Structures are given as C-alpha cells and as structure tokens.
Amino acid sequence: MAKQDFPLIFELSQESRTGFSLPEFDVPESHIDKQLGDAFVRKNEPDLPEVSELQIMRHYTALSTRNHGVDSGFYPLGSCTMKYNPKVNEDIARLTGFSHIHPLQPIETVQGALELMYDLQEILAEITGMDSVTLQPAAGAHGEWTGLMMIRAFHEGNGDYNRTKVIVPDSAHGTNPASATVAGFEAVTVKSNDQGLVDLEDLKRVVDEQTAALMLTNPNTLGLFEEHIEEMASIIHEAGGKLYYDGANLNAILGYARPGDMGFDVVHLNLHKTFTGPHGGGGPGSGPVGVTAEFEPFLPKPILTKRKESYEFDYDRPKSIGRVKPYYGNFGINVRAYTYIRTMGAEGLKKVSEYAVLNANYMMRRLQGEYELPFDRHCKHEFILSGRLQKKLGVRTLDIAKRLLDFGYHPPTIYFPINVEEAIMAEPTETESKETLDAFVDAMLQIAEEAKNEPEKVQEAPHTTIVSRMDETTAARKPILRYQKEN
Amino acid sequence: MEFRYLPMTEQDKQEMLSTIGVKSTDELFADIPESVRYNGELKIKPPKNEYALTKELTQLANRNVDTKSHTSFLGAGVYDHYIPSIVDHVISRSEFYTAYTPYQPEISQGELQAIFEFQTMICELTGMDVANSSMYDGGTALAEAVNLSAGQTKKQKVLVSKAIHPESLAVIYSYAKGPGVEIVEIEHVNGVTDLDQLEKELDENTASVVLQYPNFFGQIERLDRVRELVDQQKKTMMITSSNPLALGYLTPPGEFGADIVVGDAQVFGIPAQFGGPHCGYFATTKKLMRKVPGRLVGQTKDEEGRRGFVLTLQAREQHIRRDKATSNICSNQALNALASSAAMSSLGKQGLKRMAWLNIQKASYMKDQLERAGFEIPFSGAFFNELVVKLNDDIETVNRKLLERGIIGGYDLSRDNRKLKNHMLIAVTEVRTKEEIDQFVKEVGDICG
Numbered sequence: 001m002a003k004q005d006f007p008l009i010f011e012l013s014q015e016s017r018t019g020f021s022l023p024e025f026d027v028p029e030s031h032i033d034k035q036l037g038d039a040f041v042r043k044n045e046p047d048l049p050e051v052s053e054l055q056i057m058r059h060y061t062a063l064s065t066r067n068h069g070v071d072s073g074f075y076p077l078g079s080c081t082m083k084y085n086p087k088v089n090e091d092i093a094r095l096t097g098f099s100h101i102h103p104l105q106p107i108e109t110v111q112g113a114l115e116l117m118y119d120l121q122e123i124l125a126e127i128t129g130m131d132s133v134t135l136q137p138a139a140g141a142h143g144e145w146t147g148l149m150m151i152r153a154f155h156e157g158n159g160d161y162n163r164t165k166v167i168v169p170d171s172a173h174g175t176n177p178a179s180a181t182v183a184g185f186e187a188v189t190v191k192s193n194d195q196g197l198v199d200l201e202d203l204k205r206v207v208d209e210q211t212a213a214l215m216l217t218n219p220n221t222l223g224l225f226e227e228h229i230e231e232m233a234s235i236i237h238e239a240g241g242k243l244y245y246d247g248a249n250l251n252a253i254l255g256y257a258r259p260g261d262m263g264f265d266v267v268h269l270n271l272h273k274t275f276t277g278p279h280g281g282g283g284p285g286s287g288p289v290g291v292t293a294e295f296e297p298f299l300p301k302p303i304l305t306k307r308k309e310s311y312e313f314d315y316d317r318p319k320s321i322g323r324v325k326p327y328y329g330n331f332g333i334n335v336r337a338y339t340y341i342r343t344m345g346a347e348g349l350k351k352v353s354e355y356a357v358l359n360a361n362y363m364m365r366r367l368q369g370e371y372e373l374p375f376d377r378h379c380k381h382e383f384i385l386s387g388r389l390q391k392k393l394g395v396r397t398l399d400i401a402k403r404l405l406d407f408g409y410h411p412p413t414i415y416f417p418i419n420v421e422e423a424i425m426a427e428p429t430e431t432e433s434k435e436t437l438d439a440f441v442d443a444m445l446q447i448a449e450e451a452k453n454e455p456e457k458v459q460e461a462p463h464t465t466i467v468s469r470m471d472e473t474t475a476a477r478k479p480i481l482r483y484q485k486e487n
Numbered sequence: 488m489e490f491r492y493l494p495m496t497e498q499d500k501q502e503m504l505s506t507i508g509v510k511s512t513d514e515l516f517a518d519i520p521e522s523v524r525y526n527g528e529l530k531i532k533p534p535k536n537e538y539a540l541t542k543e544l545t546q547l548a549n550r551n552v553d554t555k556s557h558t559s560f561l562g563a564g565v566y567d568h569y570i571p572s573i574v575d576h577v578i579s580r581s582e583f584y585t586a587y588t589p590y591q592p593e594i595s596q597g598e599l600q601a602i603f604e605f606q607t608m609i610c611e612l613t614g615m616d617v618a619n620s621s622m623y624d625g626g627t628a629l630a631e632a633v634n635l636s637a638g639q640t641k642k643q644k645v646l647v648s649k650a651i652h653p654e655s656l657a658v659i660y661s662y663a664k665g666p667g668v669e670i671v672e673i674e675h676v677n678g679v680t681d682l683d684q685l686e687k688e689l690d691e692n693t694a695s696v697v698l699q700y701p702n703f704f705g706q707i708e709r710l711d712r713v714r715e716l717v718d719q720q721k722k723t724m725m726i727t728s729s730n731p732l733a734l735g736y737l738t739p740p741g742e743f744g745a746d747i748v749v750g751d752a753q754v755f756g757i758p759a760q761f762g763g764p765h766c767g768y769f770a771t772t773k774k775l776m777r778k779v780p781g782r783l784v785g786q787t788k789d790e791e792g793r794r795g796f797v798l799t800l801q802a803r804e805q806h807i808r809r810d811k812a813t814s815n816i817c818s819n820q821a822l823n824a825l826a827s828s829a830a831m832s833s834l835g836k837q838g839l840k841r842m843a844w845l846n847i848q849k850a851s852y853m854k855d856q857l858e859r860a861g862f863e864i865p866f867s868g869a870f871f872n873e874l875v876v877k878l879n880d881d882i883e884t885v886n887r888k889l890l891e892r893g894i895i896g897g898y899d900l901s902r903d904n905r906k907l908k909n910h911m912l913i914a915v916t917e918v919r920t921k922e923e924i925d926q927f928v929k930e931v932g933d934i935c936g
C-alpha cells in the first residue's frame with residue numbers, strides 16, 4: 001500500500017484482534033478432528049482480517065462516502081430507472097415475519113408470505129395485461145432466459161424443433177442476445193430505421209419459419225414508443241413466432257398501455273427498476289415473468305395456488321420448464337416492490353409514468369440544440385442525445401460524462417444504444433424535482449460551452465473526485481482480482 | 488391525491504409543458520396507438536398511507552412463524568446463524584444500497600473496493616485463485632459452472648451427485664437444456680456419493696463431475712478420491728458446491744484440486760428471507776479466469792498513481808459481447824456480497840474457525856443425544872452441521888407436533904426420495920444451545936416414543 005492509498009480491510013488487520021461475539025460452547029467436546037480425518041481438517045487458515053467492530057464500521061462508512069447513490073445525488077442513468085428507494089420498503093422487508101422465515105417451513109406457517117406473493121403476482125398480471133406471473137427469476141436477465149425457455153418449450157410442445165432463432169433489435173440491451181444464446185437459440189439482429197424504431201421491412205426480411213421469438217422493449221432503448229407494435233406482432237405471430245417483452249422500460253407506460261394488450265406473449269419485469277427495489281450496487285434484483293394463458297403449463301415450478309383462503313405450492317406440473325432458482329425467487333425484493341405498489345395504487349402508478357415522461361421530455365427539449373438530438377420527437381421515460389457536435393471539437397462523450405462528476409452527478413448511460421454514435425442516454429425518473437432537472441441541464445449546457453472554449457477542462461475531467469481516471473487497460477491486461485499480502 | 492415520492496407541483500408542470508410546447512402530458516403519449524392504449528383503471532387496491540400500510544403489512548408478517556420466536560432445526564441449504572448487528576448497519580448506508588453497478592469508478596470506489604475485498608475473502612475460503620463479484624445464489628451458480636465446463640472442455644456429459652441439494656439439481660437440469668448438456672445422476676450410498684458408480688460413468692466425454700462438500704446430508708465427500716478419478720480423464724473438471732462456513736474448518740476444495748467452487752454466502756450475515764435474496768459465489772482457477780460469468784473487480788491505478796478499482800475483463804460480459812458472452816447475468820447480489828463481507832470481517836480468521844468448529848461440535852452433540860435416545864442415525868460418515876435421523880413416524884406429522892411445542896423441525900427427506908421415508912435432515916448451527924438440543928431430543932422422543 002502506498003501512502004496515498006485508501007487501506008483495504010486486510011491492511012487494518014492485527015493478529016488476535018476480534019470483532020465477533022459468538023454463542024457459548026455449551027456441549028461436551030467431541031473429538032471432531034479424529035472423526036473428520038487428518039486430510040479433511042484445514043491446515044492453512046483462510047486469512048480473513050482481524051479487526052475490531054469499530055474498525056469495521058469506520059472502514060465501511062469511509063467506503064460508503066467514496067460511493068455515489070440515489071440518496072447522494074441525481075442519477076439519470078438511462079435504462080436503469082434510478083428512482084428514489086422508499087425507506088418504508090426497507091422497514092417492511094426487515095420485519096421478522098418476512099426476513100426470518102425459512103423457505104422449507106411447513107406451508108401453514110408461511111401463509112402471510114404466500115398471500116403477499118400471490119397478491120403481487122395478481123397485481124403484476126394486471127399491470128402488464130398478462131394471465132399469469134411467476135416470481136421465481138432473480139433478476140431481469142434471469143427473467144429473459146426463463147421466458148425464452150418457456151417459448152422454446154411451447155414450440156417443442158407443438159413438435160416444432162426448427163425454431164432456433166430469436167430476433168433482437170440492434171438497439172437491444174446486451175442481455176437479450178446473451179439470454180437467447182444461453183437458452184440455446186441463435187440471436188438474429190433486426191435494424192432500426194432513421195426514426196429510431198424497428199425497421200419493419202428488415203423485420204419482414206429476417207423473420208421466417210425458424211423464428212422462435214422477437215424480443216422487444218417498448219418503449220425501446222432509444223426511449224421511443226414502437227408505434228407499429230401491432231403490425232410487428234402480426235408479422236411475428238403470422239410466422240408462428242412469439243413476442244417477448246423486456247420490461248426494463250415499463251416505467252414509461254404504467255396505466256397507459258399494457259404489453260398484453262400490445263400482443264406480447266411473455267413479459268419480464270425488473271422490480272428493482274420500475275418498482276423501487278434498490279439497485280444495491282448491482283443487485284439483488286427480481287425479475288418476475290408474466291405469460292398469456294397458453295404459456296401457463298410451461299411456467300417454472302412450483303406455482304403458487306390459492307385454495308379458498310389458504311395458499312400452497314403446486315409441484316405437479318409435467319410441462320413446466322422446471323426450476324430456474326432454488327426456492328421461490330428474491331422474496332425480500334418482492335416485499336419491497338409490493339410495499340411500493342400498495343403505497344401508490346393505480347392512481348399513483350399512472351402518475352409515476354406521467355411524470356417520468358414529462359421530466360424526460362422537459363430535459364430533452366432544454367438540451368436540444370447544444371447537443372444533437374438524433375430523434376426529434378416526443379420521448380417516453382428516457383431520451384438519447386449524441387455527442388457528435390462535441391466530438392468534432394475533440395471532446396468525447398466519455399469526457400462529458402466525467403466532467404459531470406465534478407458537478408456531483410452520476411452521468412447518463414453512455415455509448416449505448418450501440419446504434420447511435422457517441423450516445424448519451426438520460427433517464428431522469430419521476431422522483432426528481434424541477435430544480436434538480438434544471439440544475440443538471442445547466443451543468444450540461446455549461447459543459448457544452450466548455451467544449452467550445454476550454455475543451456481541456458472537459459477532456460481532463462474529473463477534477464474533484466477522490467480518484468482520477470483509472471487505468472482500465474492495465475487492469476484488463478494484468479488482472480489483479482484479489483488482495484495478496486506483501487511479504 | 489398527493490404522493491410523497493412525486494415532487495412536481497402544478498406550477499412546475501405547467502412551466503415544463505410550456506417549454507416542451509405541448510398543452511398536456513397526454514400529448515406526450517400520443518404515439519401510443521389508440522388500439523393498444525389502456526383506458527381503464529388498473530384493479531389495484533387504493534393507495535395507503537405509510538402508517539396504515541405498515542400496520543397492515545406488519546400484521547401480515549406476523550401471520551408467519553419466524554425463526555426468532557421458534558427454535559429452528561431446519562437447514563437444507565438455508566441456515567439460521569449469528570448475524571452481527573453491524574451487518575445491517577453497513578448495508579443500510581444508502582450510498583451503497585441506492586447505487587447502481589459501479590460503472591463510473593471515480594464515484595464508485597467504495598462499492599468496487601468492497602467487492603474486491605469480497606472476492607479476496609471467497610478466494611481465501613475456497614482455496615481458489617479467482618472469485619467473481621457474486622451470483623444470484625448457490626443453485627444457479629452451480630448450474631452456470633456445469634455449463635461452463637461443457638463449453639470449455641467441448642464435452643457434453645456431466646456427472647452430478649444425487650447428494651447435492653435437490654433444488655440445485657433441478658436448476659442444473661433447467662440450465663443444461665440451453666446448450667444441450669447431458670446430466671447423469673450418481674447415486675449415494677451411506678449418505679455419500681457412490682464413487683464406484685462415478686468411476687464407471689466417467690469417460691472421455693465427461694466435461695465435469697459435480698459434488699457438494701459437505702453434501703446435502705451434511706456428510707463430507709472424499710474429494711481426494713474424486714480428484715484421482717477425474718484425473719484419469721483429459722480436461723475433465725471437478726466442480727464442488729460448498730457451504731463457505733464449513734470451509735472455516737474443513738480442507739477447502741481448492742486444496743483438493745477443484746476447478747470450480749461455488750456456493751452460497753447466506754451463512755455470512757444474510758437472513759433466510761423465505762429463500763432469497765441470498766448470495767451465490769463463484770470461484771475458479773487462474774486458467775478459467777476469462778471464462779467466469781458475471782462481474783469481476785480488478786485493482787489498478789489512477790492517473791496520479793493512486794490505487795483504485797474498476798470492473799474488469801468486461802469483454803466476457805453481455806453488455807460488450809452480447810450473444811457471445813460467457814453468461815447472460817447482469818444484476819447479481821452485490822449488496823448481499825457486502826453483507827457477507829461485513830460478517831466475514833467481523834468473524835475474522837479466528838471467529839470463522841471458531842464458528843465452524845462450534846457447528847460441528849453442536850451437531851455432534853445432537854447426534855450423540857439422538858443415538859443415546861435410541862434413534863437410528865443411518866449415515867455413519869463425518870459431517871459438518873447437518874445430520875440425518877431415521878424416525879418411526881412420518882416427518883411431516885412429527886414436524887407438525889414439534890411446531891406445537893415451539894420447534895421448527897428438520898427437512899423431510901422423503902420429499903425428494905421415497906426411499907428416505909421417515910428420514911429427517913437436522914441442522915444444528917452455533918446458535919442452538921445445549922438446552923434447545925436436549926429439548927428437541929426429548930420432544931422427538933415423546934412424539935415418536
């Protein structure tokens with residue numbers, strides 16, 4: 001460790017210092033080493049840090065101050081829906097009756113948990129316009145794969161083994177083609193047109209009797225509503241394929257439109273986006289999947305059923321794709337989402353989308369001009385700018401993002417979607433005030449000015465963060481993925 | 488109705504509409520064709536105020552029987568352990584839990600360093616070179632390991648011990664369907680994997696051999712002998728799923744030459760929460776470093792030469808490599824990895840060993856007491872903190888009666904295996920007292936006597 005480095009917890013360690021308080025040893029001692037046998041008794045102890053409780057608390061508190069969250073400041077990260085994470089959700093999820101229950105307890109001892117899960121399934125089905133929902137998938141990508149496996153099982157159930165291709169737009173999230181591969185499909189790309197929407201002619205070109213499904217987000221990752229959705233649905237359905245909805249962008253249309261009504265057959269949701277499950281620095285999430293009635297037999301098992309006033313799990317599901325996760329999903333995240341939905345109700349959820357869309361359009365219009373707007377039309381919950389004007393001045397989108405750090409903002413998503421050059425993708429969410437949006441826009445406009453007049457200020461940013469730009473090339477070429485004690 | 492998460496005033500709204508150049512927000516939704524527009528009101532219960540909702544949901548939670556008010560001997564993959572108070576205080580720092588994936592390292596050093604420390608701790612525990620930033624859970628981590636082995640070795644057959652967690656086995660089957668991996672189940676004899684059958688099934692088409700260590704019945708598998716068998720084939724990998732707490736006292740799979748070690752860190756600082764979210768981990772060798780699924784944090788330097796951390800080797804991942812990625816995983820269990828790190832830091836080197844030792848000691852005591860009371864312990868091998876007892880009654884019935892006495896009984900093994908009728912899998916962790924163990928034995932004696 002060099003002098004200016006922030007210490008790792010291992011570097012605080014002193015032999016024989018303790019930070020634990022373990023229960024008493026209150027039973028007669030057994031000769032366990034003898035029972036285990038010499039080969040199975042560990043000789044080289046794992047080198048965990050030996051630190052006191054206060055040291056641990058200070059260490060992590062200091063680390064937290066070296067991190068930016070939604071509670072620290074604005075986080076307009078496109079496609080991630082970084083909205084406020086309500087505190088009551090955290091309290092409810094920590095209630096002993098939710099947090100300290102075992103998934104394999106007798107069913108009659110967990111009826112409260114099952115009622116919540118059942119009610120949440122019904123609500124999500126209502127919001128998406130689908131017939132049934134499973135809460136088993138742990139995150140969005142997990143939901144995608146689960147949905148695709150159901151589509152595969154559906155086709156195979158019809159004796160149709162030739163549907164090996166899944167179509168994804170060039171603007172799709174990376175998880176879409178990756179999930180297709182993991183589910184055993186070949187990903188085929190359909191192009192976007194100059195309006196930022198799926199090119200219907202290209203769709204007609206790539207669709208054929210091998211098409212298993214089209215994966216789509218709507219609004220798409222450019223923040224635009226695919227207004228020809230019904231025509232797309234019929235192109236796919238007429239070819240015998242199915243329509244998959246990536247729910248990453250559901251925050252734009254709550255109460256305004258439902259994937260089920262647009263013709264989608266299978267839908268996943270990201271409860272950690274639209275429904276305020278905190279992102280946790282990368283997880284845990286929750287990725288429920290909703291389906292139309294014809295897909296019900298293929299849902300992961302067990303499914304939750306209601307008999308009069310009691311709930312139980314049904315494992316007798318011969319056509320099910322099987323289990324996608326041990327137990328029943330990320331229950332703790334589902335509790336948070338449920339608490340949020342019950343706080344908002346139908347009226348509140350519709351307002352969520354109203355303001356998410358209003359905020360995005362407002363920011364987009366204020367930034368238009370100084371930044372290039374590739375698709376000049378109303379956006380939904382997020383919008384795309386291009387840094388092409390600034391690039392001509394020698395300032396890249398990456399530089400703009402880094403300069404925003406100096407203003408205390410997390411930058412928008414950059415270089416995504418991949419079909420827009422120097423893309424800047426911003427999603428303000430509905431939980432931000434007008435003052436915050438204005439201040440952010442002002443910062444962006446100032447940076448646009450700096451790009452013209454003092455580009456090095458942007459190129460060399462950030463100037464105020466605790467560390468400057470990282471050498472990512474060396475990190476990848478000579479990976480150091482764990483701490484090693486210096487000898 | 489006003490909503491506390493929505494800050495816009497009517498005046499704000501009007502100003503914003505005027506900047507946009509529209510009269511109402513409805514105009515912004517005009518691109519949704521009328522035919523797919525939803526014009527109804529969603530059938531969801533009306534909004535509820537914070538006090539009333541908290542009261543309602545607290546009552547709902549109270550309808551569950553929890554492991555705080557009852558004494559639990561239920562494990563089978565999810566355990567009741569000591570959780571240091573500091574863990575929840577650490578993960579409640581909202582700079583951590585309201586952050587996204589640390590793609591901007593300058594303002595994410597806290598999360599990145601915490602994950603780097605987590606990776607290090609998992610390497611230490613498992614005896615492996617490399618660990619990732621977490622997986623959804625132990626079951627899906629194991630399924631990803633199986634598919635990785637097939638992809639890496641270009642072999643399609645995987646031998647899976649039936650002494651692994653039955654729900655993990657089910658997940659393996661679901662995941663294997665994508666790449667078309669063939670799963671061959673290996674039976675167990677006397678509570679451990681049948682190595683004779685394993686040897687027979689092992690051939691040049693075998694991508695990997697999968698065991699749980701300690702296994703689902705709590706028994707210690709002979710990883711030394713498994714490695715010898717695996718070494719008879721070229722490239723075949725040894726994969727284990729391991730309760731990381733057990734590795735505080737048992738020789739880690741890495742020292743037996745495991746190629747991939749996965750498991751769940753729920754045992755460190757994460758409550759059961761009805762089965763999730765927990766915290767899968769994935770550890771492997773340097774050789775397989777570039778095949779690892781999910782995010783990896785690496786150490787580097789900034790422009791001034793200061794140590795710092797970044798997400799690295801991202802060319803493996805879906806957002807770069809798309810359909811050629813090593814996995815589709817994106818979100819993982821970062822916050823729970825942080826909880827486990829705080830719990831592991833709290834235990835430290837000595838505490839970890841002590842805690843693992845306490846688990847073995849207390850489980851041994853349970854076994855002795857059950858035997859003394861005349862119950863059959865069908866499996867004779869060494870074990871960690873779980874053991875199987877055979878009763879002369881149906882386990883579901885026994886558990887119902889135990890519940891009346893304030894005890895959550897063990898896992899009914901007949902759920903997965905008809906041959907194990909009347910067999911209960913009991914978990915005894917460090918938090919169970921001698922008094923509770925004695926009471927359990929007494930009650931089971933009364934019920935089955």
